[in-house]
Amino acid sequence: xxxxxxxxxxxxxxxxxxxxxxxxxxxxxxxxxxxxxxxxxxxxxxxxxxxxxxxxxxxxxxxxxxxxxxxxxxxxxxxxxxxxxxxxxxxxxxxxxxxxxxxxxxxxxxxxxxxxxxxxxxxxxxxxxxxxxxxxxxxxxxxxxxxxxxxxxxxxxxxxxxxxxxxxxxxxxxxxxxxxxxxxxxxxxxxxxxxxxxxxxxxxxxxxxxxxxxxxxxxxxxxxxxxxxxxxxxxxxxxxxxxxxxxxxxxxxxxxxxxxxxxxxxxxxxxxxxxxxxxxxxxxxxxxxxxxxxxxxxxxxxxxxxxxxxxxxxxxxxxxxxxxxxxxxxxxxxxxxxxxxxxxxxxxxxxxxxxxxxxxxxxxxxxxxxxxxxxxxxxxxxxxxxxxxxxxxxxxxxxxxxxxxxxxxxxxxxxxxxxxxxxxx
Amino acid sequence: xxxxxxxxxxxxxxxxxxxxxxxxxxxxxxxxxxxxxxxxxxxxxxxxxxxxxxxxxxxxxxxxxxxxxxxxxxxxxxxxxxxxxxxxxxxxxxxxxxxxxxxxxxxxxxxxxxxxxxxxxxxxxxxxxxxxxxxxxxxxxxxxxxxxxxxxxxxxxxxxxxxxxxxxxxxxxxxxxxxxxxxxxxxxxxxxxxxxxxxxxxxxxxxxxxxxxxxxxxxxxxxxxxxxxxxxxxxxxxxxxxxxxxxxxxxxxxxxxxxxxxxxxxxxxx
Numbered sequence: 301x302x303x304x305x306x307x308x309x310x311x312x313x314x315x316x317x318x319x320x321x322x323x324x325x326x327x328x329x330x331x332x333x334x335x336x337x338x339x340x341x342x343x344x345x346x347x348x349x350x351x352x353x354x355x356x357x358x359x360x361x362x363x364x365x366x367x368x369x370x371x372x373x374x375x376x377x378x379x380x381x382x383x384x385x386x387x388x389x390x391x392x393x394x395x396x397x398x399x400x401x402x403x404x405x406x407x408x409x410x411x412x413x414x415x416x417x418x419x420x421x422x423x424x425x426x427x428x429x430x431x432x433x434x435x436x437x438x439x440x441x442x443x444x445x446x447x448x449x450x451x452x453x454x455x456x457x458x459x460x461x462x463x464x465x466x467x468x469x470x471x472x473x474x475x476x477x478x479x480x481x482x483x484x485x486x487x488x489x490x491x492x493x494x495x496x497x498x499x500x501x502x503x504x505x506x507x508x509x510x511x512x513x514x515x516x517x518x519x520x521x522x523x524x525x526x527x528x529x530x531x532x533x534x535x536x537x538x539x540x541x542x543x544x545x546x547x548x549x550x551x552x553x554x555x556x557x558x559x560x561x562x563x564x565x566x567x568x569x570x571x572x573x574x575x576x577x578x579x580x581x582x583x584x585x586x587x588x589x590x591x592x593x594x595x596x597x598x599x600x601x602x603x604x605x606x607x608x609x610x611x612x613x614x615x616x617x618x619x620x621x622x623x624x625x626x627x628x629x630x631x632x633x634x635x636x637x638x639x640x641x642x643x644x645x646x647x648x649x650x651x652x653x654x655x656x657x658x659x660x661x662x663x664x665x666x667x668x669x670x671x672x673x674x675x676x677x678x679x680x681x682x683x684x685x686x687x688x689x690x691x692x693x694x695x696x697x698x699x700x701x702x703x704x705x706x707x708x709x710x711x712x713x714x715x716x717x718x719x720x721x722x723x724x725x
Numbered sequence: 726x727x728x729x730x731x732x733x734x735x736x737x738x739x740x741x742x743x744x745x746x747x748x749x750x751x752x753x754x755x756x757x758x759x760x761x762x763x764x765x766x767x768x769x770x771x772x773x774x775x776x777x778x779x780x781x782x783x784x785x786x787x788x789x790x791x792x793x794x795x796x797x798x799x800x801x802x803x804x805x806x807x808x809x810x811x812x813x814x815x816x817x818x819x820x821x822x823x824x825x826x827x828x829x830x831x832x833x834x835x836x837x838x839x840x841x842x843x844x845x846x847x848x849x850x851x852x853x854x855x856x857x858x859x860x861x862x863x864x865x866x867x868x869x870x871x872x873x874x875x876x877x878x879x880x881x882x883x884x885x886x887x888x889x890x891x892x893x894x895x896x897x898x899x900x901x902x903x904x905x906x907x908x909x910x911x912x913x914x915x916x917x918x919x920x921x922x923x924x925x926x927x928x929x930x931x932x933x934x935x936x937x938x939x940x941x942x943x944x945x946x947x948x949x950x951x952x953x954x955x956x957x958x959x960x961x962x963x964x965x966x967x968x969x970x971x972x973x974x975x976x977x978x979x980x981x982x983x984x985x986x987x988x989x990x991x992x993x994x995x
Contacts, residue, residue, distance in 0.1 A: 473881070476890055478896075568959070570959065571959035572962045573959075573962065591882070594963070594964075595963045597882060
């Protein structure tokens with residue numbers, strides 16, 4: 301075993317534990333430094349996001365004891381009692397670490413299946429560790445492969461293409477009508493959590509003008525300051541509705557706020573330019589009859605939820621494709637690891653055999669004085685050539701072996717049969 | 726030699742169509758670029774096929790129906806390519822290429838009939854015909870764009886999105902592309918018609934005949950001007966304007982077929 305991973309994520313730990321076990325950039329670097337100086341790991345990378353905290357490490361003799369040492373270190377570092385932290389921790393070794401990281405970068409281990417942010421977070425964590433020389437040849441190769449796979453999954457599957465939240469689905473629909481939203485305007489009614497999600501999505505898309513209105517003007521002004529919007533007086537609908545291309549309503553009302561006559565007047569005032577309406581209130585804020593007005597596109601919470609559900613199902617169907625890519629890349633990485641190991645094992649074996657050959661010749665030729673120094677040297681060379689010939693064929697066969705399991709098994713067998721514990725690379 | 730260019734054209738258009746369809750599905754920039762590249766190759770081969778054919782028949786491509794159809798297909802592809810570059814939008818390619826291919830193949834698979842020579846010749850006449858066919862190609866493209874608009878608008882309004890809507894260009898972009906296409910059509914048909922009158926005027930002797938094609942062309946011109954104006958008004962903006970655009974093109978097809986076959990003696994294939 302060489303690569304080890306100890307960590308926790310949203311599946312194994314509640315948010316209270318995740319909060320305590322998270323790392324800032326400075327903490328990640330300090331942890332890497334301490335783990336190396338204490339001899340627990342040789343290469344270290346800390347990946348910490350809101351949904352996971354993981355330490356990837358490499359040590360020549362990584363085993364369950366080093367994982368336990370890592371768990372104990374985590375517990376001390378964050379000052380969390382082991383009985384609180386340990387039940388949430390998972391430990392992986394070698395191939396399982398590779399598979400786990402590849403699944404993470406592919407978005408298969410994300411709370412929101414296929415989300416794209418994780419790939420950026422993996423890249424940031426890798427760059428930070430690499431720039432501070434916390435990583436080495438193994439982790440460099442591992443994380444570069446993970447980033448490559450992450451890109452490939454997003455390019456070759458539809459895992460991350462469709463919106464998964466109601467607000468983002470609404471924005472994607474608005475883009476189907478208007479294209480880019482940076483020269484458009486939007487009006488958001490309400491200042492609750494849903495409105496905030498929508499406003500955040502609009503800001504992400506650089507909406508040209510953002511208008512906000514709420515029953516409580518104070519709250520609307522606070523909201524407007526936060527998101528650089530403009531407050532419109534609540535209830536002045538005729539003036540307010542003629543401005544925006546996108547209207548989002550998420551307020552608590554008993555009767556619809558935006559009625560058909562109101563929207564008809566607004567459409568006349570805006571020269572019938574297309575209007576996209578998102579009704580995210582329950583009970584509904586916009587009269588369903590509005591959808592009959594020419595050039596309006598009305599989507600209720602139910603419509604958007606259905607789209608999100610369809611997208612979730614569609615993403616789910618992409619999981620096998622992404623998993624196949626993960627397995628392909630795991631195979632490639634293990635193959636690389638094994639080829640590196642093969643060279644190491646064969647070099648050690650060659651060295652060991654030459655040592656034995658020297659000892660053997662010295663012993664057997666001790667009493668044979670009729671051999672001159674030149675003869676002895678010639679004999680040594682011949683035996684070295686024989687060793688090379690004996691090694692070259694199995695080494696080549698091992699190199700050409702396509703079945704990874706068999707290759708690794710053969711390598712293990714060579715190590716066990718021919719090398720002492722001291723000599724094992 | 727001509728056959729070689731025909732085969733290259735068909736292969737290039739077919740591969741380009743396949744890649745445009747793939748692009749519609751995966752949205753990958755590289756796929757789109759290859760589709761465009763193959764379309765350019767198809768255009769070059771198509772042009773050479775037209776040239777070889779003209780050399781073989783010792784006349785211009787629009788002298789017969791097959792040549793006119795092939796030229797129409799080529800100009801449609803040229804206009805689409807310009808539009809693709811201007812609006813940086815490749816999703817329409819998958820819908821235009823089949824039409825180009827149908828026109829090209831029909832022209833080469835259809836049995837040929839020798840046509841009597843026309844009374845009018847010369848550069849002005851050639852420009853008149855080419856610009857008129859270019860205008861019809863531009864109108865055909867605007868019709869495709871309007872049909873796409875109507876389909877997407879319907880899916881969005883009825884909230885039956887399925888797989889397609891996420892792949893289509895935004896509605897307003899389709900509208901803009903259609904306007905550009907109609908503008909190209911209007912300018913070229915206006916210049917082409919003017920040159921037509923000039924070509925007739927240059928003929929020796931008195932040429933004061935009336936051709937019903939004049940009326941139909943004037944009507945087409947007026948209807949497209951109406952579309953161009955109405956599409957920006959509050960009452961017509963959106964789906965209504967797109968429907969008018971489709972209606973206008975139906976009239977163009979009638980002008981191409983019924984009028985050319987039964988009512989005019991001077992406009993055979995354009």
